[in-house]
Amino acid sequence: MTPPAVDHPPTRPTTGSLIASMFRRGPAQRVLHLTWFAFFLTFVAWFNFAPFATTIGGQFDLSTGQLVTLGLCNLALTVPARLVVGSLLDRFGPRRTFSAILLYATVPCLLFATAQSFEVLVLSRLLMGVVGAGFVVGIRMVAEWFPPAEVGTAEGIYGGWGNFGAAAAALTLPAVAGAVGGPAGWRWAVAGTGVVAGLYGLAYLRLVRDTPDGTPYARARRAAALEVTSRGAVWGLIAMSVPLAGALVVIAWRIFHVGVISAGALGVAVAASLVLLALQVTSVWRVNERARTSTYPSGQRYPFRSVAVLSFAYACTFGSELAAVSFLPEFFETTWGLSAAVAGAAAAAFAVMNLVSRPGGGLLSDLVASRRRWLSVLLGGLGVGYLVLSQLSSAWPLWLALVAVLVTSVFAQAGNGAVYAIVPLVRRQASGQVSGLCGAYGNVGGIVFLTVLVVSSARTAFLVMGVASLCAFVASRWLVEPSASHAAAPSPEPDGAAVSEDPVVAGPVPVGAAVGR
Incomplete structure (x- = not known):
C-alpha cells in the first residue's frame, strides 16, 4: 500500500545556495x-x-x-x-x-x-x-x-x-x-x-x-499610465506625478541660477513641465476609469501604498547615493585639505561598494522572513548614518570619517537592493511601470538633495538625507509584505490567464505555468 503523500514546508534557501x-x-x-x-x-x-x-x-x-x-x-x-x-x-x-x-x-x-x-x-x-x-x-x-x-x-x-x-x-x-x-x-x-x-x-x-x-x-492592458485598482490609488498616483514635474522645474531653475539661460527660457521650461504634468494626469485619469467608477474584485487588487512607500524609499537610498557621490570629493578636499586625486579616491569608495552591497541587500531580502522588515532596518540605519555624517568636521580623524562614509554607503546600496527585491513582486504584469516610477523617484531624490547642497552646505545635505531616510523608515510600516514572496515558482497573476504575444512561446499558456530553469 502506497503511503499518503505528506506536504513538507519549502526549504528556506541558504546564503551558499542562493549565490551558487x-x-x-x-x-x-x-x-x-x-x-x-x-x-x-x-x-x-x-x-x-x-x-x-x-x-x-x-x-x-x-x-x-x-x-x-x-x-x-x-x-x-x-x-x-x-x-x-x-x-x-x-x-x-x-x-x-x-x-x-x-x-x-x-x-x-x-x-x-x-x-x-x-x-x-x-x-x-x-x-x-x-x-x-x-x-x-x-x-x-x-x-x-x-x-x-x-x-x-x-x-x-x-x-x-x-x-x-x-x-x-x-x-x-x-x-x-x-x-x-x-x-x-x-x-x-x-x-x-x-x-x-x-x-x-x-x-x-x-x-x-x-x-x-x-x-x-x-502584458499590461494599458501602457499610457500605471493601472491602479482603487479610487484612492488614482488620486495617490496623480499626487505622485507632481514631484516628477517639479524635479524638471528644479533642474531648469538650477541652469538659470548659473546664468546659462534667461528668465524667459526658464519660463518656457516651467511651462513645458506643467504641460507634461497635465498630460500625465490626463493619462492616469483615463486609464483608471474603472478604478474611479467601479470596484475591482478582491483577487484583482494590489496595494498601491506599497508603490508609494517603495518610491519614497528609493528616493532616499539611490537619491542620496547619487547626491553623495557628486559632492563627497569636494567635501573631503575642503574639510581635510586633501589633494583632488586623493579626495576623489576616498569618495569613490562610496560607489565601488555597489559591487557587493547592493547584491548583499537583495540576498538578505531573500534569506530573511520578512522583506519589509529588512528594508525598514536598512532605512533606519541609513538615516542614522547620514545624521552621523552631518557631524563630520576637520576635528574628526580622516580614517574615522572614511569608516563612517563606508558604513553609510553599505546601508544606502543594500537599501537599493532591498527595494528592488520587492518591486517586481508588487504586481507582475505592471512591474515595468512600478519599476519606472520607483526609478524616477530615485532621480528626484538626487535632484532634491543636490539642490539642498547648492542653497546650503554638505553638512545640511547630509542632515536632510538623514531625516528623509528616517521618515522612510517610519513610512515602511505601511508597506505590504508581498504574498508568496519566498515562493519557489512565480505566482499566477490575479487577473487570470494571460495570452502571450511573444512568437517564442507556442500558443497561449496560463500565467503561472512552471518556470523552466
Whole structure:
C-alpha cells in the first residue's frame, strides 16, 4: 500500500545556495548575466561625459556654469524617460525594449563625439538622458526568469554590477582617449561607447527571450499610465506625478541660477513641465476609469501604498547615493585639505561598494522572513548614518570619517537592493511601470538633495538625507509584505490567464505555468 503523500514546508534557501544558483549553468543565469552587462553598457554611455569634463571645457572654452548645465541635461530627461520606458517594456517586452535603448545610445554618443558647438553638446546630453532609463528594463527581465525566492539576489547582482558602469567609465575611458592621443582622443572614446552599445543591442535581441519556455509574457492592458485598482490609488498616483514635474522645474531653475539661460527660457521650461504634468494626469485619469467608477474584485487588487512607500524609499537610498557621490570629493578636499586625486579616491569608495552591497541587500531580502522588515532596518540605519555624517568636521580623524562614509554607503546600496527585491513582486504584469516610477523617484531624490547642497552646505545635505531616510523608515510600516514572496515558482497573476504575444512561446499558456530553469 502506497503511503499518503505528506506536504513538507519549502526549504528556506541558504546564503551558499542562493549565490551558487546565480552562477550555475542555466538559461536563467545566462539571461541574468547578459542583462546586467546590457545595463552596465548603458551606464558607461550615460556617464561618458564626466571623465572628460575638464578637457571638453578647455576645448570649447566653457564656463563652470556651462559644464554644470551639461551635467544637469544628462539627468533631466531620465525622470520622464523611466516612466515611458516602464510602460513600453510592459507592453512590448524587455528584450525588444532593452535592445532598442542600446541601439538608440549610438545616436547621442556619436552626436556628442562630433559636436562643434555648446548647443550640440546640450542637445546630445539631453538625448542621452533616455539611455539612463535602461535600468528599469532589466528589473522586469530578471524577475521573469527567477522565482520570488531568488529574485532579490538576482536583482541585486543586476543592479549592483550594472551600476558599476559609471565607475568603469571613469576608470577606462581616459585610458582609451590617452591611447588614441591628441585633442580628439575623448571623441573617439565617447563614440566607441555608443558603437559598442549598439552592437550589443543587436546581440541582445538574438541572445535572450522575454520569458522561459512555456511561460507567457504577462502584458499590461494599458501602457499610457500605471493601472491602479482603487479610487484612492488614482488620486495617490496623480499626487505622485507632481514631484516628477517639479524635479524638471528644479533642474531648469538650477541652469538659470548659473546664468546659462534667461528668465524667459526658464519660463518656457516651467511651462513645458506643467504641460507634461497635465498630460500625465490626463493619462492616469483615463486609464483608471474603472478604478474611479467601479470596484475591482478582491483577487484583482494590489496595494498601491506599497508603490508609494517603495518610491519614497528609493528616493532616499539611490537619491542620496547619487547626491553623495557628486559632492563627497569636494567635501573631503575642503574639510581635510586633501589633494583632488586623493579626495576623489576616498569618495569613490562610496560607489565601488555597489559591487557587493547592493547584491548583499537583495540576498538578505531573500534569506530573511520578512522583506519589509529588512528594508525598514536598512532605512533606519541609513538615516542614522547620514545624521552621523552631518557631524563630520576637520576635528574628526580622516580614517574615522572614511569608516563612517563606508558604513553609510553599505546601508544606502543594500537599501537599493532591498527595494528592488520587492518591486517586481508588487504586481507582475505592471512591474515595468512600478519599476519606472520607483526609478524616477530615485532621480528626484538626487535632484532634491543636490539642490539642498547648492542653497546650503554638505553638512545640511547630509542632515536632510538623514531625516528623509528616517521618515522612510517610519513610512515602511505601511508597506505590504508581498504574498508568496519566498515562493519557489512565480505566482499566477490575479487577473487570470494571460495570452502571450511573444512568437517564442507556442500558443497561449496560463500565467503561472512552471518556470523552466
